[in-house]
Amino acid sequence: MYIFNNTHFLYDSCGGRGSSCGSSNGCGSSSKGEKDITTPLELHACMGLNACKGHDRFGTNACAGQGFCATQTHVCHTLNNCRGQGGCGLYGDASEQCRPGANDCAWQGSCATPIQAERFSTQGPNAGKSTWLLARKLFEERMAKANRTVGPSPFPSGPPQKWLQSVAANGEYDSCGNSGDKYCSFGYNSPAKNAEEMIEASREALKDTCTECKKVEEDEKRESQAQQ
Amino acid sequence: MNAPSKAPLLLGNDSVVNKENFPQAIQQAIEIEIATIPVYLYTYYSINRNPNQDELIEQLTADLLAAGKTKEEASTLAQELSADIMVYANRAGALIMSVVIEEMLHMALSSNIKQATVGQPELLYKTPTSWPAYLPGHIPEFPINRSKLSFRSLYTFLQIESPDKLKEPGTEMLLAAKPIEYTTIGEFYSQIEKYLGSADVEYHPERPQLIPGKGYYTNNTIDTIYYNREHKPVFTNAEDSGDLIYVTDAESAIAAMQEIVEQGEGHTPEPGSGLTTGLNANGTVNCAPGNIDDTDDPSGDEESHFFKFNQVYCDLHKYLHKFAHAMGKEVCDVGDQDASAKTYFDPAKLDEINDEFFTKYFVLNVPENPSVADYTSPAVQKVATLTNAIYTYIFLMSEDCYRRKGHTQYELFMFGIHKSMIFILNSLCGELTGMSYVAKDGKTYNAAPTFEDYHFATSSSPKSQLIELFNSAVGAYDGIAYLGQRIHDLPDVPLEPYLDKEKGKLSFAG
Numbered sequence: 001m002y003i004f005n006n007t008h009f010l011y012d013s014c015g016g017r018g019s020s021c022g023s024s025n026g027c028g029s030s031s032k033g034e035k036d037i038t039t040p041l042e043l044h045a046c047m048g049l050n051a052c053k054g055h056d057r058f059g060t061n062a063c064a065g066q067g068f069c070a071t072q073t074h075v076c077h078t079l080n081n082c083r084g085q086g087g088c089g090l091y092g093d094a095s096e097q098c099r100p101g102a103n104d105c106a107w108q109g110s111c112a113t114p115i116q117a118e119r120f121s122t123q124g125p126n127a128g129k130s131t132w133l134l135a136r137k138l139f140e141e142r143m144a145k146a147n148r149t150v151g152p153s154p155f156p157s158g159p160p161q162k163w164l165q166s167v168a169a170n171g172e173y174d175s176c177g178n179s180g181d182k183y184c185s186f187g188y189n190s191p192a193k194n195a196e197e198m199i200e201a202s203r204e205a206l207k208d209t210c211t212e213c214k215k216v217e218e219d220e221k222r223e224s225q226a227q228q
Numbered sequence: 229m230n231a232p233s234k235a236p237l238l239l240g241n242d243s244v245v246n247k248e249n250f251p252q253a254i255q256q257a258i259e260i261e262i263a264t265i266p267v268y269l270y271t272y273y274s275i276n277r278n279p280n281q282d283e284l285i286e287q288l289t290a291d292l293l294a295a296g297k298t299k300e301e302a303s304t305l306a307q308e309l310s311a312d313i314m315v316y317a318n319r320a321g322a323l324i325m326s327v328v329i330e331e332m333l334h335m336a337l338s339s340n341i342k343q344a345t346v347g348q349p350e351l352l353y354k355t356p357t358s359w360p361a362y363l364p365g366h367i368p369e370f371p372i373n374r375s376k377l378s379f380r381s382l383y384t385f386l387q388i389e390s391p392d393k394l395k396e397p398g399t400e401m402l403l404a405a406k407p408i409e410y411t412t413i414g415e416f417y418s419q420i421e422k423y424l425g426s427a428d429v430e431y432h433p434e435r436p437q438l439i440p441g442k443g444y445y446t447n448n449t450i451d452t453i454y455y456n457r458e459h460k461p462v463f464t465n466a467e468d469s470g471d472l473i474y475v476t477d478a479e480s481a482i483a484a485m486q487e488i489v490e491q492g493e494g495h496t497p498e499p500g501s502g503l504t505t506g507l508n509a510n511g512t513v514n515c516a517p518g519n520i521d522d523t524d525d526p527s528g529d530e531e532s533h534f535f536k537f538n539q540v541y542c543d544l545h546k547y548l549h550k551f552a553h554a555m556g557k558e559v560c561d562v563g564d565q566d567a568s569a570k571t572y573f574d575p576a577k578l579d580e581i582n583d584e585f586f587t588k589y590f591v592l593n594v595p596e597n598p599s600v601a602d603y604t605s606p607a608v609q610k611v612a613t614l615t616n617a618i619y620t621y622i623f624l625m626s627e628d629c630y631r632r633k634g635h636t637q638y639e640l641f642m643f644g645i646h647k648s649m650i651f652i653l654n655s656l657c658g659e660l661t662g663m664s665y666v667a668k669d670g671k672t673y674n675a676a677p678t679f680e681d682y683h684f685a686t687s688s689s690p691k692s693q694l695i696e697l698f699n700s701a702v703g704a705y706d707g708i709a710y711l712g713q714r715i716h717d718l719p720d721v722p723l724e725p726y727l728d729k730e731k732g733k734l735s736f737a738g
Contacts, residue, residue: 091446091450092443092446092449093444093445093446094446096443120461122446122448122452122453122463123446123447123448123467124467127448128461128463177449177450178321178325178450178658179277179318179321179322179450179451179453179461180277180455181278184459185459186281186310186311186314186315186455186459187307187311188311188457189457189458194458194459223440
């Protein structure tokens with residue numbers, strides 16, 4: 001499976017006091033002359049989550065679900081302006097983290113976009129599992145309801161962090177939090193293998209995760225109705 | 229700590245919570261929780277959770293060569309020791325942050341109890357005003373400082389969260405020679421708990437509270453995880469470690485109080501289990517493996533605050549020995565009274581050598597108990613003042629949440645409190661610790677957030693004052709320019725509810 005096939009992604013040291021949140025949509029400006037959309041028709045959270053042709057960062061994708069990169073930029077929880085822009089994972093409660101890229105309203109939905117392949121959720125049924133895979137699953141469900149054909153994502157597990165860094169205008173990509181780089185090694189592991197294991201385990205558990213997430217949503221509704 | 233204006237309940241003549249003193253007691257409980265927050269946060273921000281490993285290896289290699297190791301030995305050891313630092317620094321940070329999150333939960337739980345019983349909780353301007361501070365009503369008193377990560381700071385954390393009664397100050401290193409009067413936070417809360425079950429209490433669930441199911445509380449975030457040696461994420465709070473509780477009656481009020489005690493000190497182990505829950509009888513820290521009942525819930529998944537700090541302390545001791553040994557030195561367990569049981573004491577003496585061998589690699593050189601006035605650099609002073617104002621505004625917004633219901637409360641919490649904590653205050657603290665200043669003693673220190681209450685003037689809205697403070701700070705230090713929009717986006721909360729221009733509505737306009 002094509003997840004991380006660039007060997008130079010295998011080993012990096014970690015650390016450094018960077019900013020606690022990213023500030024790029026991960027794609028910067030195109031260096032190859034593709035269209036760099038400044039006013040996209042649909043704002044979405046990440047690669048493979050676009051609903052229409054021509055709705056990725058460069059405006060060149062042929063089909064729903066095939067776009068490269070987020071079309072909007074926000075750095076973290078509560079800083080997004082619109083529905084469907086929350087990257088999710090990292091901050092937010094179980095219910096919120098069950099809806100990556102599918103928040104209902106501005107300023108909802110957790111965390112930075114785009115969602116790198118290595119990101120895992122920190123709360124709820126998806127805790128410790130891939131955020132992008134869940135976001136893609138929810139996106140596919142939304143498209144199925146709308147009778148839309150969805151093409152494959154350029155990267156089947158979401159954009160790898162190293163790839164995002166390689167296309168970012170300033171060569172940087174990071175996401176929220178103080179706990180450090182999600183893709184790295186202290187010298188005793190391969191970060192690519194760690195990521196691949198996490199992604200594969202998440203893929204295997206995805207059906208159960210979605211079922212559990214629906215329960216969380218129902219519980220939340222019930223709790224909310226019972227109170228005040 | 230010494231913030232409460234009234235005499236602390238347990239230092240007064242009252243030892244039982246009753247109808248007359250309950251309003252004071254529950255407010256005192258809220259203030260105990262508030263008082264711990266700046267202490268833990270200060271230490272948290274003294275830690276560089278993610279040092280640059282390449283730089284660490286370089287520095288360690290140089291130190292090891294200077295200590296007489298061969299190039300090959302130094303290279304191998306530097307890799308290993310650098311990984312130790314990467315894991316320990318991040319783990320210490322994650323564990324402290326996991327406690328801070330629960331302290332904020334406890335503030336909300338005790339506020340919910342107060343709101344449902346005697347009314348509006350007071351949260352603004354309750355931060356300790358002088359340092360060292362003291363837990364209100366705690367017998368014996370012990371000094372609490374805002375200080376960097378060290379044996380002393382961690383020992384203080386253990387005293388705060390201790391499930392056992394503490395020895396009188398000055399007798400810590402001795403077995404108790406005489407009986408003394410003392411108590412614990414848990415005992416104080418158990419007094420409140422008893423009263424909550426009495427027929428005297430009337431409950432008002434219709435008053436606004438911070439309730440579960442709205443996303444206000446989450447026990448794990450990316451800041452409460454760390455990565456182990458194989459760089460696999462480890463979560464420090466269990467999924468079911470606790471949540472907000474909607475206080476509607478005696479049962480829910482008691483459940484809220486029990487949650488506070490269990491998360492802080494841990495639950496009482498079964499009689500005869502042989503497990504210890506707190507400090508050793510002689511006041512030393514118990515680092516013996518398997519001798520601690522470390523959970524704060526009966527299901528056994530969640531570690532108590534006390535045990536989390538116990539782990540950070542014992543690991544600090546372990547690494548001090550390891551690093552000193554690697555540099556060709558052996559550290560005597562200064563003050564160690566029982567080496568065979570691996571009990572360690574005299575944090576102050578351990579700290580004398582700690583920095584030389586271990587913490588210098590990842591703990592910032594921040595001052596002890598600073599105030600903004602101590603900062604000689606105008607830029608540092610302005611950024612620190614803005615930081616204090618945001619910190620204070622968070623308590624103002626929290627208090628206001630208890631006056632708002634429904635969507636207005638939700639917006640205030642999510643786009644005011646949440647945003648301020650993670651994306652403004654956290655960023656400012658990170659910026660501050662990256663700044664330095666020359667103190668009056670002539671030495672250079674990293675600046676640090678002082679977590680002092682900023683007293684807003686009544687002549688204009690607190691938010692407009694925040695914007696003025698930001699404009700002044702960004703003029704002196706443009707590294708915080710990216711925070712301008714976030715501050716402008718905050719809700720406009722008045723100092724007093726009667727100053728609210730549009731009753732019940734929030735304004736977000738800058």
